[in-house]
Each structure stands twice: as C-alpha cells, then as structure tokens.
Amino acid sequence: MPSSAPTTAFTAKTAAEPSALPAILGTYKRQAPLFVRGDGVYMFDEHGKKYLDLVAGIAVTSLGHNDAGVMNAMQEALATGLIHTSNLYRTAPGEALAKWFVDHSFASSVFFANSGAEANEGAFKFARRWAKSTGHQAKHEIIAVRGSFHGRMPGTLAATDRPAYRLPFRPLMGGVTIVERELEELRTVLDPETAAAVIVEPIQGEGGVRVVDPEFLRGLRELTRERNVLLILDEIQCGLGRTGSFFAHEQIGIVPDMLTIAKPLANGLPIGAILVNDEVARVMQPGDHGTTFGGGPLLAHVAHHVVQRLSDPAMLQHVRETGAWFGEQLQGIADRTGQVRAIRGKGLMWGMDVHEPAAAIIGRAFEKGLLLVSAGEHTLRFLPPLVITQAELAEGLAILESAIQA
CATH class of the missing domain: 3.40.640.10 (Type I PLP-dependent aspartate aminotransferase-like (Major domain))
Incomplete structure (x- = not known):
C-alpha cells in the first residue's frame, strides 16, 4: 500500500551534513558576540559584557535602548x-x-x-x-x-x-x-x-x-x-x-x-x-x-x-550643546595623539579621519567595550543616541583615545 506519510518539498540536512554557510546571508561582517539586551546607551552580550553604543543602530535608536x-x-x-x-x-x-x-x-x-x-x-x-x-x-x-x-x-x-x-x-x-x-x-x-x-x-x-x-x-x-x-x-x-x-x-x-x-x-x-x-x-x-x-x-x-x-526644544538644545562639546573633545584627541587628519560634523553626527584603517581602531575599541562604525576606509563615524550625556560620552572618548594610541 502507498505510504500516507506527508511529503515535504525539501530534504533536511543530517548532522553529518552541516551547512558551510551561516543561516543569515553573509552580506554583513558581524562581530562575534551575541547581543541579548539593551538599556539606555548600552548594549549587553550573552556573557554580560557591557558596551557603550556610539552607533545607535546607525543613527536609529536616538532615544536609546529600552526607553520607557x-x-x-x-x-x-x-x-x-x-x-x-x-x-x-x-x-x-x-x-x-x-x-x-x-x-x-x-x-x-x-x-x-x-x-x-x-x-x-x-x-x-x-x-x-x-x-x-x-x-x-x-x-x-x-x-x-x-x-x-x-x-x-x-x-x-x-x-x-x-x-x-x-x-x-x-x-x-x-x-x-x-x-x-x-x-x-x-x-x-x-x-x-x-x-x-x-x-x-x-x-x-x-x-x-x-x-x-x-x-x-x-x-x-x-x-x-x-x-x-x-x-x-x-x-x-x-x-x-x-x-x-x-x-x-x-x-x-x-x-x-x-x-x-x-x-x-x-x-x-x-x-x-x-x-x-x-x-x-x-x-x-x-x-x-x-x-x-x-x-x-x-x-x-x-x-x-x-x-x-x-522635536522637543529641550532635546534639540541638548543635542546642540552636547554635540559642540563632543566635537571639541574629538579635536583634543586629535591634538594629543597626532593620529587624526580631520574632524567634521554637527550636532551628534561626527566623522574623524584617521591615519590607519578605521576597522583596526573599531576592533580595538570593541574589545574595550565601545561600539563604533566607519564611514569609509579611514573615517570613524560617531552617531550616539541623542539622549546621551557628557559623562557617558567622556567614558567613550577615553576608550577611543586609548584605541587610537594603541
């Protein structure tokens, strides 16, 4: 008698036939840790390590993570x-x-x-x-x-x-x-x-x-x-x-x-x-x-x-004032390290041209708990949540300077 078992349109892989490719199409080079939680201007990986987020999902989470x-x-x-x-x-x-x-x-x-x-x-x-x-x-x-x-x-x-x-x-x-x-x-x-x-x-x-x-x-x-x-x-x-x-x-x-x-x-x-x-x-x-x-x-x-x-005027004033301060601090890093060619930006959107490949600095900063993104081979880009404070930015600036000097 013919089998009444349902048929499928695909053949499942066995344990002996693992896929050589990631399940998510490889159009991005993702960092290894698995992120599981966010709070304010920080993200946390599966091991509980905390990272200060100066990327904000590439200018997306302007109000930070887990905003009430x-x-x-x-x-x-x-x-x-x-x-x-x-x-x-x-x-x-x-x-x-x-x-x-x-x-x-x-x-x-x-x-x-x-x-x-x-x-x-x-x-x-x-x-x-x-x-x-x-x-x-x-x-x-x-x-x-x-x-x-x-x-x-x-x-x-x-x-x-x-x-x-x-x-x-x-x-x-x-x-x-x-x-x-x-x-x-x-x-x-x-x-x-x-x-x-x-x-x-x-x-x-x-x-x-x-x-x-x-x-x-x-x-x-x-x-x-x-x-x-x-x-x-x-x-x-x-x-x-x-x-x-x-x-x-x-x-x-x-x-x-x-x-x-x-x-x-x-x-x-x-x-x-x-x-x-x-x-x-x-x-x-x-x-x-x-x-x-x-x-x-x-x-x-x-x-x-x-x-x-x-659009709240108080929020916009915070961005202007905090952004101007942040730009000054970036210039200070440039002056102290001698590893920076140019600083550009406005508000809380800044770029820093560096001598070595930006990816190298981003990698060292990541190991120290700071998330950065590039904007070209030799440009670091800073897009923090707009709610970030000067104290939180100062924490990131210290890590950034050590990553550049390294």
Whole structure:
C-alpha cells in the first residue's frame, strides 16, 4: 500500500551534513558576540559584557535602548490588537502621524515606506511622475552629487557614489547621473527639458560625514527653482534631531520639494517617509505607488511618540550643546595623539579621519567595550543616541583615545 506519510518539498540536512554557510546571508561582517539586551546607551552580550553604543543602530535608536516612553507606546499599540491592515484601509495612527508632519513641515502630504532606501526609490518615482506632468516627455533624469549615499536598491544604488557597491551590479538603473558638488557643473547638467530632480544629503553620512556647504545648498535651491527641477533632500541619517534642529535643512534656510526620512523615526522599528509639497502631491494618483506594510498602525503609533520627543526644544538644545562639546573633545584627541587628519560634523553626527584603517581602531575599541562604525576606509563615524550625556560620552572618548594610541 502507498505510504500516507506527508511529503515535504525539501530534504533536511543530517548532522553529518552541516551547512558551510551561516543561516543569515553573509552580506554583513558581524562581530562575534551575541547581543541579548539593551538599556539606555548600552548594549549587553550573552556573557554580560557591557558596551557603550556610539552607533545607535546607525543613527536609529536616538532615544536609546529600552526607553520607557517607546516601550509604553509599543504596548499601547499592541493592546489594540490592530498590528496590520494594509493601506487599503484607514487607521488612526497613520493619519495622526501624517497630519503631525504636515503641521510641522513644508509638506502637504506624506507617503510612508519601510526604510530609507524605499523612501528614496519612491521619491525618484514621484519626481518622474511630476516631471511628465510638466509636458516634457523627456524630463526624467535624477541628479546626485559626489560623495552621495542614497541606498542599495536599483535606483538608489545608481545615485550612490560608492564604486565598490555599484560595480558588482552593473548595469544600474538608467537616467541617473552623479556630478561634482559644484554649482557651475550643475548649471550645465540641469536641462529643464530633461532633468526631473536633484537629490542631496545636507550631511553626507556614508560619504565620510561631510557637511555640505550651506551656500552650495542655497544656490542649488535657487538653481532648481529657476530650471523647474525638483529638489529632494535626503535626511535619512542627518534628520530628525541629529544635527540639533528637527530637520537638518532648517539650519540652512531652504525648503525642499521632497524630503526623505527614516532611521530614527520609530527608534528601531522599520519605517520611512517621503514628505512632498503640494505641487508633487497633486500629480500622484491611486496606483502610482504602493506598500504593503508602510505606515501600519503599530509603527505609526510609535513613530508619533518618537517625533514628538525628538522635536522637543529641550532635546534639540541638548543635542546642540552636547554635540559642540563632543566635537571639541574629538579635536583634543586629535591634538594629543597626532593620529587624526580631520574632524567634521554637527550636532551628534561626527566623522574623524584617521591615519590607519578605521576597522583596526573599531576592533580595538570593541574589545574595550565601545561600539563604533566607519564611514569609509579611514573615517570613524560617531552617531550616539541623542539622549546621551557628557559623562557617558567622556567614558567613550577615553576608550577611543586609548584605541587610537594603541
């Protein structure tokens, strides 16, 4: 008689056939310890060792780990039992978060995504949709600038100035060009009949924590208006309080046509957003773009709590004052060690160019209980939680100096 045992579509490995590869695809070089807990500005591994976190999940956990307000907001959202509905239906948290941004920014409408890369991909689509509405059928080109990083998806990778990221995936999406951060070159590139948008980060995070010249950005805003080209500001890493103002562009005195944000928006839960002005919003139609999870009720409720905290004037003053002090301390390390070439940054977003490979210093700091991240082969990047104190930073600075001197 035929067996009635269920069949499976796969063959399980036996103990004698272990996989030679990690279960998680090896696209990251992860540190060996297993992290199991976080509290405030610290993370703890499986052996109980404490690490001071100056990475914050790459500018994500701005309110720190295990924050009481964030945890309470999560519990409030979970208590409704409404975790997901899709965007076929309205939910109060999503609409409340969108209205908050409309009330506190230039935007007239908001689109919620799941990440910064998705937000930038969506912004490119919105720009091309708007461009076609101007009557110029050839108007589609997206312009990025030297040193940019906008993501690793097909469109955003084409706008990212990192050859090592780009080369294995050529050909990249067409209609995207990277030019120098010079107004004269942009004047030759921005043809009103072909250029749809320029995208730029006020501070280039992955590109070495390079603060883009405010005069360049103001000139770019004038030029894009003159040529009828959209200006997209990517504040995924530098926005939402990181520089000491809620939006980084507030300190520059310009207003974009679109703004992309993500990383700290829900303090670790995955959500991004595209803020658009009235002109862009009016051309978008049902079916032009979509997302299954974007702006779901759990994420939106937590994000609404987070943005109110990050936009608080007292919080922003703390970031400005603590950030200025931190920059001075980094310069002191540079002067004492002689191992530093340059210091750049604003608020609590700093870069330090070092003589030896940054990875070596990061490794030594890790052994001493300090978490750091790089921004290029010879640049250390500092992105601590925005709630960090000077005393906690001083603890990290001492470890950093010893790791550099070693």
